[in-house]
Amino acid sequence: MVSLWGSKNGEERAKGDDTEHDGGDDREHTRHSGGPEPDERTRLLPPRNDGFLDPDDPAVSPYNLWSVRALRYLCVLFFIITFLWWVLLLVSIFVSPPMMHSRGSGFFDFSYTTLTLGNLLVAILFFSTPSKAMEWGSLVVVVFLLIDVIIIAAVERIRVEEGWVGIASVVWATLMALYNVLTDRVVAWGKKEEEERLTGRKETRRTLREWCAVLTASVIMVVMIVVVILLTATLILRSRDAGLAPPGQRYYVDGDKYQLHVACVGNVTYNDKGKRNPTILLEGGENPVEDTFDDWVYNAYNNGTIDRYCYYDRPGFAWSDNAPSPHSAGMTSDALSEALVRAGEQSPWILVSAGIGGIYSRIFSSRHVKEISGIMLIDALHEDLLYKVAKPGRGFLLWARGIISPLGYDRLFGAIAKGRKPEDRVYGRSAYQGGKYIKAKLQENLVANSLTKTEVSQARNIQSDRTPLVIVSSGINVRKDNEWEQKQRDLTKVTENLVSWDIVNAAPHEVWKTLEGRQILEKRLGELVKG
Incomplete structure (x- = not known):
């Protein structure tokens, strides 16, 4: 089936419609005579007269490759696992499940898991539209997450406060960011392979829909980069504050x-x-x-x-x-x-x-x-x-402040612009942040x-x-x-x-x-x- 559809020699092209008719009979004969089974390179639509598909043909897709499809299925699976973990962390803020108590605030692990959810969601939505912006943006996220892993592992006080829940959350976020880099490169390779095989050349154009997808994904990735930079900066502040010895x-x-x-x-x-x-x-x-x-x-x-x-x-x-x-x-x-x-x-x-x-x-x-x-x-x-003290509105505001507290925008501003010291953040005028x-x-x-x-x-x-x-x-x-x-x-x-x-x-x-x-x-x- 692949050999009949995959190429045509000069003699077959010269035969025109008769050849196409005969090819149809041959394909029917191959199918009924136990010919090769369809695989990931099996075309979805008949080729043009020159043996190639139009670049805009829906059959020209990286999803033709089983490896690309498998990566997407894994991405969806990872998203479901992360979402269930996210829900569990959300509940643990209000009621601590057994063995999941965090001696820290519990907001950091929630933030890392939220970042992972967003990362995987972007990967799923724009899976078939890889871009250099997405690939490099994901690499930047990976680098900062690796820095976070090193800080948490190296600073004992932070490691103790975050516990296994926080460590697992940041490690999972790092692995998923690396996975996104891998999938982006594999999909880009698969897209190139299928375009060269089915259209005869690598496609250099993008449709308006693809450009919109790339732009949207790039903007979201910039936001994620800003978020992970703030998370890292806040961790650095926490590591500095951890050096302030308690009086008792x-x-x-x-x-x-x-x-x-x-x-x-x-x-x-x-x-x-x-x-x-x-x-x-x-x-x-x-x-x-x-x-x-x-x-x-x-x-x-x-x-x-x-x-x-x-x-x-x-x-x-x-x-x-x-x-x-x-x-x-x-x-x-x-x-x-x-x-x-x-x-x-x-x-x-x-x-x-x-x-x-x-x-x-x-x-x-x-x-x-x-x-x-x-x-x-x-x-x-x-x-x-x-x-x-128990007003619901006050509780919601406290919860909302807690969710964004790992970004540390107020603490970072106080440290940079106002010269706030660890004493201010641990027990002083900035402790409420x-x-x-x-x-x-x-x-x-x-x-x-x-x-x-x-x-x-x-x-x-x-x-x-x-x-x-x-x-x-x-x-x-x-x-x-x-x-x-x-x-x-x-x-x-x-x-x-x-x-x-x-x-x-x-x-x-x-x-x-x-x-x-x-x-x-x-x-x-x-x-x-x-x-």
């Missing part, structure tokens, strides 16, 4: 699933009766505790108001890992209890917290009733206002008005009435929001042993940012220490 130690908690960072300043002291003096245990507010209490608490320590204080980073904050999802305030309190035991720290404690940290401190206090010597709540959030922080806030949002509210409501019933309590409120918030003022007043009833309730007139939510606020906070803290 990290301790495994929750069955060694993740680590909490705990640090203490000062020495243990004893009173005249030989009893251990209380240690101040700090709980940050909306931001990492290092950024919240660093100045005024350290000054109180230097002034001799307190002898010793400890602080920790909630999961996802500063040097602590992210916890599995879902994660409530009560789970954080239990993790803190475990970390303090592993650190060898002992009670009694005076709990000092601000903002939403008051929720965490109150739960911790109710679970360690006999170990708490006092509570200080600084413009703390009331449990009845947790619905604001990090994926771990965003993931922690998203976890907080998802259970604030359900699990967390139930836990803090139970804590109120368990809390000892004799525990000394100090409330310090923002005068600005109290004056502008009647509901806030009412809830601050209700917090004074958390225990029946209210030491004081101070409203700092000119102070914002971060009361310690004013001189009067710092003075009152240090004074009240000293009173709690003295008992």
Whole structure:
């Protein structure tokens, strides 16, 4: 069949229509007489009189080759596998499947998988229209992905945070990018082979449809190159931040699933009766505790108001890992209890917290009733206002910010244009831009008005009435929001042993940012220490 259709000598061409008629009879005879079976080079349409097909004939296609068809089938299979992995990673942001918890944010592996999906989708849509732009663009993507693999493998902290899920995602992205380079070259070869075989020459023209396909694919590839460059630059920033040593130690908690960072300043002291003096245990507010209490608490320590204080980073904050999802305030309190035991720290404690940290401190206090010597709540959030934290719109924005956080456009701009340092990104003014922080806030949002509210409501019933309590409120918030003022007043009833309730007139939510606020906070803290 191939020999009859594949070529015609001069004598056959001279015979004209009669020859074509005879050729038809011969082909019919070959088919019925057990001739060669059709293969990947079998033509789909009869040739022209000169033995070649028109270049625009649909039969002139690289899909005639089984190798090209096999590569496309594999591409579709890889796309399906990647899509299923993508869905699993999306679900794991909200509910961590067994063995798939990422101690990092989980947004990086999702980003790499999304990039892989886009890469494979472009390959499938424009499979039969190879171009140099696509081939070189894919090679650029491969190079940067290989750099990412090297960074993740070389930097221990990043390797630990990403875990096997993140490593598998970036390796898979690299392999799929390499596969796309391979398929593009094979399809280009197959297209050339079929054009030379069926039309007598390699086609140098492109139809308008092909030019549109090449242009669209090239634009998409440029976007992918920009994305992978941003991913690499963000990884480089993360590797630099990983060199910032924590002031304390990290301790495994929750069955060694993740680590909490705990640090203490000062020495243990004893009173005249030989009893251990209380240690101040700090709980940050909306931001990492290092950024919240660093100045005024350290000054109180230097002034001799307190002898010793400890602080920790909630999961996802500063040097602590992210916890599995879902994660409530009560789970954080239990993790803190475990970390303090592993650190060898002992009670009694005076709990000092601000903002939403008051929720965490109150739960911790109710679970360690006999170990708490006092509570200080600084413009703390009331449990009845947790619905604001749990707003669906806020949760969606946090999720959207988390998805694009691996691009690091804000962190990169801060580092390049504003000179932001690792301290700023780990626990300082740029910490809110990090994926771990965003993931922690998203976890907080998802259970604030359900699990967390139930836990803090139970804590109120368990809390000892004799525990000394100090409330310090923002005068600005109290004056502008009647509901806030009412809830601050209700917090004074958390225990029946209210030491004081101070409203700092000119102070914002971060009361310690004013001189009067710092003075009152240090004074009240000293009173709690003295008992």
